[in-house]
Amino acid sequence: MTQIFDESGNVVPVTVIEAGxxxxxxxxxxxxxxxxxxxxxxxxxxxxxxxxxxxxxxxxxxxxxxxxxxxxxxxxxxxxxxxxxxxxxxxxxxxxxxxxxxxxKVGILADVKSVDIVGTSKGRGYAGVMKRHNFAGQRATHGVKKVHRHTGGTGCSAYPSRTFKGMRMSGQYGAAKVTQRNVKVVKVDEENNLILVYGAAPGPNGGFVVVKATNMV
CATH class of the missing domain: 3.30.160.810 (Double Stranded RNA Binding Domain)
Structure with a gap:
């Protein structure tokens, strides 16, 4: 990612993608x-x-x-x-x-206003619920001993005696296919085969992505 300035002098955050x-x-x-x-x-x-x-x-x-x-x-x-x-x-x-x-070459996207970007998100390994799901964690006061970042209770007592599917817990975070829809194209540099899109794109620096014209109106 970097930033450029538009005609009015406003800062525009962009991601530079080598597209071709x-x-x-x-x-x-x-x-x-x-x-x-x-x-x-x-x-x-x-x-x-x-x-x-x-x-x-x-x-x-x-x-x-x-x-x-x-x-x-x-x-x-x-x-x-x-x-x-x-x-x-x-x-x-x-x-x-x-x-x-x-x-x-990237010139094929010269007249496209918005694109979809498909990539693999950054892999963060096995992560806890605070990092993976933005949980608040437990209290930092009396009654909580060395479990401040733990999940806490997951409900379910004698009935129904099980944990429901989809319960948010710790686990593998990232390293998954991500599609970012309707991303605005800021600039197309045909000479250097570069396309500048507004904001962030999925994946790490140097990662591979697929850029295609969006079908969203």
């Missing part, structure tokens, strides 16, 4: 897959670190199976012929205007 260039790795069609989607990849991955399946996704590989299919007259699927990617995601929607291997 991305390559179109695959196009899903209604006839073949039952739905339409564009599969995008971001960030080149060294081939020595990429698995065989990752390398085979972007370029044809020689194998016994490929030779056998070629001998039988089976046409191999087209490949984008680019480097393996670190981050691959599929976005459902119309594939009109997209081609296999096409380079998609």
């Amino acid at each position: 260039p991305c390559h179109v790795l695959q196009l899903k069609t209604q006839e073949r897959d039952g739905y339409e989607a564009v599969q995008l990849g971001f960030g080149d991955k060294p081939r020595r670190l990429a698995s065989r399946s990752e390398r085979g996704q972007v370029a044809p590989l020689s194998s016994k199976r490929a030779k056998k299919q070629a001998a039988a007259g089976v046409e191999a699927s087209a490949k984008p012929n680019c480097e393996p990617k670190k981050f691959v995601r599929e976005l459902r929607g119309s594939i009109e205007g997209f081609e296999l291997g096409q380079e998609v």
Whole structure:
């Protein structure tokens, strides 16, 4: 996160996201897959670190199976012929205007006013109820001994003799998929493939996110 100044001199808090260039790795069609989607990849991955399946996704590989299919007259699927990617995601929607291997840059969002940002929130490990659910904790006076940050009673006596589902307790906090809806686009820097969005975005610095035009009015 950082801040910029608008035309009136007001401070605007923004998150800077490097949005591209991305390559179109695959196009899903209604006839073949039952739905339409564009599969995008971001960030080149060294081939020595990429698995065989990752390398085979972007370029044809020689194998016994490929030779056998070629001998039988089976046409191999087209490949984008680019480097393996670190981050691959599929976005459902119309594939009109997209081609296999096409380079998609941030300029595609130049006229978009608001976006949805999908990322993985910061992992905070196993957390107590005060940190995880903003509980007040117990009293710091008489009668409370070394349990000031504990949950306290969870109700339920002889009847119904159980704890209800959804009871807020300590547990794993963060490291979950988060979607931030209808985030305002402040600026698009096509030259440096950057998009500046208002406020915070889910995840740590350097984390991967998916940015797409919002469907909220």
